[in-house]
Amino acid sequence: MTQAAPLVALVGNPNAGKSALFNALTGARQKVGNYPGVTVERHSGRIALEDGRPVELVDLPGAYSLDPSSPDERVTRDVVTGRSSFERVPDAMVVVVDAANLDNHLRFALQLIALGRPVVVALNMVDLAERDGLVLDPAVLARELGVPVVPTVAVRKRGLDDLRHQLTAALGAAPPPAPVQDQPDEPLSTLQRRARAIAKAAIVSETPARRWAHWLDAVALHPVVGPLLLVSLLFVMFQAVFTWATVPADMIDAGFKALEGWIASHAPDGFLRSLVTDGLIAGVGAVIVFLPQILILFLFILVLESSGYMVRAAFLMDRLMATVGLSGRAFIPLLSSFACAVPGIMATRTIEDEKDRLTTILIAPLMTCSARWPVYTLIIGAMIPNTPVLPFVRLQGLVMFGLLIIGIAGAYVAALVLRRTVTKGASSGFMMEMPKYQWPRIQDIAIGLWSRALIFLKRAGTIIAATTVVLWLLLSFPKPPEGSGISPVDYSIAGRIGRGIEVVVKPIGFNRDIALALLPAMAAREVAVSAIGTVYAIDNTDGAAGQEALSDRLRGRWSLPTALAFLMWFVFAPQCISTIAVTRRETNGWKWPLFMVGYLFAAAYIMAGITYWLAVAVGL
Amino acid sequence: MASDCLATFPRRRNATVSTIDWTRLAPPEARRLRELGFDEGVEVQVLHRATLGGGPIACRIGRMTVALRRAVAASIHVAPIAG
Ligand SMILES: Nc1nc2c(ncn2[C@@H]2O[C@H](COP(=O)(O)OP(=O)(O)OP(=O)(O)O)[C@@H](O)[C@H]2O)c(=O)[nH]1
Ligand SMILES: [Mg+2]
Numbered sequence: 001m002t003q004a005a006p007l008v009a010l011v012g013n014p015n016a017g018k019s020a021l022f023n024a025l026t027g028a029r030q031k032v033g034n035y036p037g038v039t040v041e042r043h044s045g046r047i048a049l050e051d052g053r054p055v056e057l058v059d060l061p062g063a064y065s066l067d068p069s070s071p072d073e074r075v076t077r078d079v080v081t082g083r084s085s086f087e088r089v090p091d092a093m094v095v096v097v098d099a100a101n102l103d104n105h106l107r108f109a110l111q112l113i114a115l116g117r118p119v120v121v122a123l124n125m126v127d128l129a130e131r132d133g134l135v136l137d138p139a140v141l142a143r144e145l146g147v148p149v150v151p152t153v154a155v156r157k158r159g160l161d162d163l164r165h166q167l168t169a170a171l172g173a174a175p176p177p178a179p180v181q182d183q184p185d186e187p188l189s190t191l192q193r194r195a196r197a198i199a200k201a202a203i204v205s206e207t208p209a210r211r212w213a214h215w216l217d218a219v220a221l222h223p224v225v226g227p228l229l230l231v232s233l234l235f236v237m238f239q240a241v242f243t244w245a246t247v248p249a250d251m252i253d254a255g256f257k258a259l260e261g262w263i264a265s266h267a268p269d270g271f272l273r274s275l276v277t278d279g280l281i282a283g284v285g286a287v288i289v290f291l292p293q294i295l296i297l298f299l300f301i302l303v304l305e306s307s308g309y310m311v312r313a314a315f316l317m318d319r320l321m322a323t324v325g326l327s328g329r330a331f332i333p334l335l336s337s338f339a340c341a342v343p344g345i346m347a348t349r350t351i352e353d354e355k356d357r358l359t360t361i362l363i364a365p366l367m368t369c370s371a372r373w374p375v376y377t378l379i380i381g382a383m384i385p386n387t388p389v390l391p392f393v394r395l396q397g398l399v400m401f402g403l404l405i406i407g408i409a410g411a412y413v414a415a416l417v418l419r420r421t422v423t424k425g426a427s428s429g430f431m432m433e434m435p436k437y438q439w440p441r442i443q444d445i446a447i448g449l450w451s452r453a454l455i456f457l458k459r460a461g462t463i464i465a466a467t468t469v470v471l472w473l474l475l476s477f478p479k480p481p482e483g484s485g486i487s488p489v490d491y492s493i494a495g496r497i498g499r500g501i502e503v504v505v506k507p508i509g510f511n512r513d514i515a516l517a518l519l520p521a522m523a524a525r526e527v528a529v530s531a532i533g534t535v536y537a538i539d540n541t542d543g544a545a546g547q548e549a550l551s552d553r554l555r556g557r558w559s560l561p562t563a564l565a566f567l568m569w570f571v572f573a574p575q576c577i578s579t580i581a582v583t584r585r586e587t588n589g590w591k592w593p594l595f596m597v598g599y600l601f602a603a604a605y606i607m608a609g610i611t612y613w614l615a616v617a618v619g620l
Numbered sequence: 621m622a623s624d625c626l627a628t629f630p631r632r633r634n635a636t637v638s639t640i641d642w643t644r645l646a647p648p649e650a651r652r653l654r655e656l657g658f659d660e661g662v663e664v665q666v667l668h669r670a671t672l673g674g675g676p677i678a679c680r681i682g683r684m685t686v687a688l689r690r691a692v693a694a695s696i697h698v699a700p701i702a703g
Contacts, residue, residue: 064655069648103682104657132683188654196682214667217685221668221678315687319675328676328687352648429649429692430676433656434685 005046005054006171007088009079011112012096013105014038014062015435017124020154021096022059025163029447030059033305034435035332037062037350040072042079049168058090061349065108065188071357072349080112092118092170094163099129099136099151100436102202106145106195107188113147114186118170121149122163127156128436133207144198155441213437220312230316237300238404241373242397245292252292256285275472278537283468283530286550287374287460290526294370294456295449297339302448306440310335311432318430324412325419327351327430330360334411337367339452341579345586353428359418361583362596365574366411368404371525375570376400378529382551383563399567407571410603422595459524467523468530475516475538489516489539508605509565509612511558521575528570561615565608572604624700626679627693631666634701641695649692657681664698 010018014036023030026045031038044058060079061072068074082089095112097105113119123138142149148166152159220226260281267273304310310332318328329351337344344364351357368376377400386396419425474494480486489495490512498516505515513535521528536553554563574580574597583593629635637660642650658664658681667685668678676687 064652067651069652101683104684107655107657134683188651189659192654192657192659217668217678221670223670223675226670311687315670315676315678318687318689319670319673322689352652426646429646429652430687430689431649431652431656431692432687434678434687 004088005056006091007056007058008092008094008167008171009058009060009090010094010096011060011076011080011108012062013064013098013101013108014433016062016096016098016105017152017154018062018096019059021094021122021124021152022057024154024157024160026057029451031448032444033310034308034438035305035310036433036435037072037332037347038305040075040346040349042075047164049171050164051168053168053171055167055171063108066111070350070352075349080115090117092120092167094120094122094167096122096124099123099126100132100134102136102199103196106198107191109145110191110195111186113145119147120163120166120170121145121147122154122159123149123151124154126151127153128438132436135204135206136202137204138202140202141198144201155444216437217312217434220309221315226312226316230313233304237297238401239397240300241293241296242400244296245290248292249289253285253289256281256288260285274476274538275469279469279472279534280465282533282537283472283527284460284465286378286529286533287464287526288457290370290374290377291453291456293373294339295453297370298449298452299445301336301339302445303440304335306438306444308435308437311434314430314432315434322427322430324415325427326356326359326415327353327428329430329432330356333360334364334367337364337369340369340371341365341367341576342582345579345582348586351428353425355419355423355425356428358587358592359415359423361586362418362423362592362599363411363414365576365579365596365600366407366414366572368407368571369525369576371576372570374526374529376403376567378532378551379554379563379567382554383558383560403567403571406568410572410607414599414603460526463524464527464530467520467527468534471520471527471531472534472538475534487539489535492538508569508609509559509562509616510569510608511562513557514562514566518575522577525570525575528575560620561612564615564620565612568611569604569608572600572607574600574604624698625694626664626666626688626696626698627677627690629666629698629700631668634663634665635698636701637662637664637696638699639697641697644695645692653688653692653696656686657684658696663701664696 010022012018015034019030019032019039022028022043022045023032025047028043028045030043039059039061042058042060044056047055047057049055058079060076063073063076066077066080068077078084079087080090080093093112095109097109109121121141123136123141126136129136138149138151148170150159150162150166152163220229260277263273263277304313314328314331317331321328321330330348333344333347336347341364344367345361348357348360351360380396380399384396384399386394388394389398471494475489475492477492480488480491494516497519498512501515501518502510502512513532516535517528517531520531533550536550580593580597583596584590587593637658639660640658645653662681665680666677667680670676674690676689677693678685678687
């Protein structure tokens with residue numbers, strides 16, 4: 001009988017560097033970030049021991065004790081104590097502690113050691129401890145704790161061999177999986193006192209910490225300067241997304257145009273050529289053009305996350321969030337929802353109070369996720385004149401920023417209402433450890449951007465391409481009888497479905513094209529752009545207009561009130577199946593995702609309707 | 621001398637926690653406070669206070685900086701350390 005590879009868990013306080021160590025050991029690319037609560041689920045990987053034996057290594061969410069207070073900490077408790085049904089008890093644990101914060105981290109380490117299973121302590125971030133003028137003696141620590149202690153610097157891959165060596169020894173000496181001792185009953189304060197004493201004993205020398213971090217915080221957390229800085233940072237971030245990206249985006253666009261032209265001149269006219277040029281290239285290309293924007297947004301978010309500023313931002317936002325019954329903690333998932341609501345909703349696992357967490361999940365889709373930009377950019381570019389309004393501010397940019405703000409305001413109002421009705425409950429507190437500032441590491445940022453780019457391209461190549469092709473087929477068949485003069489789109493299957501939807505959305509000013517785009521856009525919002533593109537490519541009966549840009553066609557066919565209503569719809573509508581699916585998973589059932597879909601569609605319908613009729617009334 | 625609490629104690633002055641009104645805190649809050657290292661007899665220092673109108677405070681405990689709401693800070697009583 002072959003035995004399964006031993007299971008080793010990486011456990012420790014939040015932000016100790018577990019994921020960084022996991023990545024260094026396994027070569028994986030789990031997300032690391034300089035704030036507590038980056039990892040919210042277990043990830044496993046394989047490493048080889050010194051003797052070549054394979055070991056399954058699991059990276060876990062950080063926790064302060066085995067007594068979980070939030071869903072992510074529950075994951076850790078369940079794995080460590082073998083509570084989850086599908087999980088075996090780890091054969092050994094690598095307890096990761098922050099050398100610069102031993103007082104606190106050793107307490108959890110003591111609790112874990114008391115479980116009685118083989119433990120190796122990774123004394124991580126020794127470089128940061130040294131930066132702060134702290135020199136420790138690992139031998140003293142090992143003696144006091146009674147387990148091997150290995151100094152490591154996860155991000156520079158220092159100490160890994162030593163760690164592997166100690167792990168091999170620990171697993172070799174391991175008695176057959178010891179029965180899990182239930183939680184040691186020592187009170188926290190006793191453990192804490194012991195932790196402090198041990199930490200103190202391990203200090204070799206200590207020079208006063210450098211003060212620059214205090215100065216940074218004096219600015220970043222200043223009652224007046226701090227919020228101004230935060231607002232300017234966010235403003236620069238969104239500004240950069242829309243200005244820096246134009247050159248690379250135009251280049252990508254030109255590339256696709258050239259490809260389309262080349263195929264058009266080399267392939268015989270017909271079904272296949274139309275599928276490739278009108279369907280695939282027009283559709284997928286329209287979305288890939290947004291890659292530069294998305295990478296710029298991620299660049300900012302990654303820098304904020306890895307510098308340690310994120311928790312400072314949460315600190316500054318807490319007051320405002322408290323007015324709607326949320327806490328500053330919710331700011332972190334909400335900010336990452338600007339990239340995509342799916343990881344944002346996952347990140348709410350760090351929120352302790354259940355109602356608080358639920359509210360955050362329900363409003364996360366209102367943050368303007370990057371999938372909306374293609375839609376906004378296309379419609380605004382086509383329908384809104386780019387007249388200067390103020391120095392450096394043009395109307396198009398202003399409308400874009402306005403949509404972003406409407407989303408945030410909508411979320412604010414929604415939270416206010418939800419917290420007083422369906423997610424009523426005691427207001428939860430805000431208590432959070434603030435990480436030490438660090439320079440963002442170029443490699444980490446590069447890897448982060450690279451993996452985002454891959455995810456985006458994969459999405460464009462799969463979901464978006466598939467939806468576009470299906471839509472193209474549905475729009476192309478059946479063909480209207482020759483010479484009948486009926487529009488091919490109207491005659492097609494999709495056209496008939498579209499007319500059904502049109503009945504519902506006509507009162508809010510939507511036309512047939514929009515009705516057609518709404519359904520496929522459920523798969524991914526960006527598809528709305530490619531869907532409209534495909535509709536016009538197929539409907540383009542007079543060949544001369546073939547090269548006409550999509551935006552020119554829009555201008556010819558849409559009224560301004562219709563365009564504005566469409567934009568408003570996209571601010572609110574839950575047009576994304578992945579978001580609905582992750583909400584189902586995170587709330588364990590269909591009740592809340594259905595509620596979310598219901599309230600967001602209602603809001604979208606009402607807001608789009610108001611926009612349309614107001615715009616018509618003022619004569620736009 | 622009247623007992624000060626962390627919510628009003630001057631910034632950047634060392635203090636020790638004299639008592640904590642555990643009963644005034646919600647149980648999860650009390651536990652998280654303990655987990656962050658707060659206890660009677662521990663040294664703390666108020667570092668920053670957010671927005672003028674009652675935002676959270678940041679304080680130093682051990683080698684860690686922790687953000688707390690004022691309501692919680694108000695139940696942590698401290699005594700200044702001489703010198
Ligand atoms: N200087 C230094 N930084 C480190 C070291 N290990 C990790 N870091 C950084 O510390 C931060 C936290 O690392 P993570 O690996 O995300 O921490 P974690 O323990 O997985 O955190 P959670 O998932 O939130 O529990 C990141 O910014 C890392 O780049 C180290 O040894 N030295
Ligand atoms: Mg992690």
